[in-house]
Amino acid sequence: MSGAPLLSLDGVSLSFRGVTALNALSFDVAPGEICALIGPNGAGKSSLLNVINGVYRADAGEVRFAGERLAAQRRGDAAHLGIGRTFQHNALFARLSVVENVMAGLSREGRAGFFEAVFHLGRDREERRRFRERAERALAFLGLSGEAERVVSTLSYGTQKRVDLARALVAEPRLLLLDEPMAGMNAEEKHAMSRAIAAVNRQFGTTIVLIEHDVGIVLGLSHHVVVLDYGRKVADGRPDEVRADPAVIAAYLGTVH
Numbered sequence: 380m381s382g383a384p385l386l387s388l389d390g391v392s393l394s395f396r397g398v399t400a401l402n403a404l405s406f407d408v409a410p411g412e413i414c415a416l417i418g419p420n421g422a423g424k425s426s427l428l429n430v431i432n433g434v435y436r437a438d439a440g441e442v443r444f445a446g447e448r449l450a451a452q453r454r455g456d457a458a459h460l461g462i463g464r465t466f467q468h469n470a471l472f473a474r475l476s477v478v479e480n481v482m483a484g485l486s487r488e489g490r491a492g493f494f495e496a497v498f499h500l501g502r503d504r505e506e507r508r509r510f511r512e513r514a515e516r517a518l519a520f521l522g523l524s525g526e527a528e529r530v531v532s533t534l535s536y537g538t539q540k541r542v543d544l545a546r547a548l549v550a551e552p553r554l555l556l557l558d559e560p561m562a563g564m565n566a567e568e569k570h571a572m573s574r575a576i577a578a579v580n581r582q583f584g585t586t587i588v589l590i591e592h593d594v595g596i597v598l599g600l601s602h603h604v605v606v607l608d609y610g611r612k613v614a615d616g617r618p619d620e621v622r623a624d625p626a627v628i629a630a631y632l633g634t635v636h
């Protein structure tokens with residue numbers, strides 16, 4: 380890793396009424412890399428994303444983004460700083476069209492409120508037109524132009540997850556947090572999502588931190604892997620280093636060849 384990290388965690392701890400979710404966790408994420416967080420259920424992966432995103436505040440330690448300390452951020456500040464996210468459970472508006480959902484990813488930026496930005500309430504038609512163009516570009520990039528006018532609830536699960544990625548991407552985040560972007564997908568959908576994530580990273584240089592359980596996908600997609608267990612860091616390195624780490628093989632990767 381060379382140069383200053385984009386994201387840096389130093390001694391981050393978090394507990395919920397006596398349950399330790401994160402235990403003195405430290406690691407750096409370099410600009411432009413795809414960093415995967417892996418570990419068994421309850422290891423602390425989602426809690427960690429929520430600390431980076433400002434939903435939870437660490438009990439101890441420091442999170443720095445682009446050199447700035449994040450400890451004092453309020454909910455929603457992360458998006459303004461350039462940190463976007465997708466959700467483990469579908470957070471799309473099921474009855475709205477695909478393009479309307481992606482435009483919703485821009486509502487924070489606008490002068491108009493969410494409903495004005497998405498619907499034709501048009502106090503600010505010019506803004507709406509610009510939002511729509513940006514949403515259409517994000518959809519085209521992810522191969523979803525043909526679905527723009529479809530209602531989200533009529534799409535397959537895998538396509539919905541790519542719409543969620545487009546919704547996060549449209550705001551052009553510097554750091555994108557993806558919480559199990561391939562959970563519940565079949566093999567074909569996983570490969571489509573994996574290609575989409577790699578394309579976003581390559582094309583826009585977006586730094587990505589993702590949680591993924593499918594170790595085969597993680598090793599193929601990411602540049603950097605951090606392994607967690609009971610809130611502690613078990614390993615941290617390139618995929619080939621992590622894969623060869625005896626502690627990781629013993630604790631987690633036992634069946635990977």
Ligand SMILES: Nc1ncnc2c1ncn2[C@@H]1O[C@H](COP(=O)(O)OP(=O)(O)OP(=O)(O)O)[C@@H](O)[C@H]1O
Nearest residue numbers: 395398399400418419420421422423424425426427
């Ligand atoms: N909001 C909460 N309230 C109480 N305990 C919580 C909360 N969120 C997480 N925990 C606890 O913190 C620990 C870490 O959970 P977390 O969800 O971060 O793990 P995870 O690695 O994301 O797990 P999974 O793979 O199952 O999503 C667990 O013991 C969990 O029960």
